[in-house]
Amino acid sequence: IDPQQRLLLEVAWEALENAGLAPGQAKGTSTGVFIGISTNDYLQLGCRQGSDEEVDAYTGTGCAASIAAGRLSYVLGLHGPNFPIDTACSSALVAVHLACQSLRNRECHAAIAGGVSLILAPQSTIYFCKVRAVSPDGRCKTFDASADGYGRGEGCGMVVLKRLSDAQADGDNILAIIRGSAVNHDGRSSGLTVPxxxxxxxLLRQALANAGVEARDVQYVEAHGTGT
Structure with missing residues (x-):
């Protein structure tokens, strides 16, 4: 089984506990699962190092992105929408956006959303080096004139989302309120991977409009600045 799947199970469980919910409470509910997952290093390792004879009944379910999300619903007994999302670096945030949309459309009562990424094989790092995305010194100098790439990292993050009225009625541990979000695509640019x-x-203007917030009201910005 891909370690990313194991990590998702662990962190989703922790997220539910942090929200004040016993994981068993969600069983049978219309809770949705939205998972950003973009890499499959574990599958690459198996294909490169193993032989055809080593492929078994668990190879597919152990490595598939659809199962990475589906296993959460399976283990927790959830009946809401279930989506693996791959939009590269934005996968986890797009997962949260889609979870919010699903909640607004009342497709689910609650949602578990987030993403996971582990570096388990060298091929992807070699690729990023060859397209000059990775900084030679491994440091990300975001928004700096000397920016020359970024440093790769690993992680897993999950949030439990509900409509505010439901969270208040249920006495949940509310950490923050998502006022609005938006997604789009760059379309044509100077290159396939160029912003x-x-x-x-x-996109920023649309997100602000969806949230009903003026740009001058924003006090903190956390950005995905790859340094490229």
Missing amino acids: NGVSQEA
Whole structure:
């Protein structure tokens, strides 16, 4: 089984506990699962190091992105929507956005959303080095004139989401309120993996509009600045 799947199970359980919910409480409910997962290093390792004879009945379920999300619903007994999402670096945030949309559309009572990424094989790092995405010194100098790439990392993060009225009625441990979110695509730019500043500005404006917030009201910004 891909370690990413094991980590998702562990961190989802911790997220439910942090929300003041016993994981068993969600069984049989319309809780949705939205997982950002973009890498499959474990599958690459198996294909490169193993032989065809070593493929067994668990190879597919142990490595599939659909199962990474589906296993959570299976283990916890959840009946809401279930999606693995791969939008590269934005996968986890897009997962949260889609979870919010599902809650607004009343497709689910609650949602577990987040993402996971582990570096288990060298191939992806070699690729990123060859396209000059990784900084030679491994440091990310975001928004700096000397930016020359980024440093790769690993992690898993999960949040439990509910409509505010439901969370208040249930006496849940509310850490924050998502006022609004938005997604788009760069479309055409100077290269397939090159950001499009105009499109990204439009995305920020749309997110602010969806949240009913003016740009001047924002006091803290956390950005995905790859340094490329």
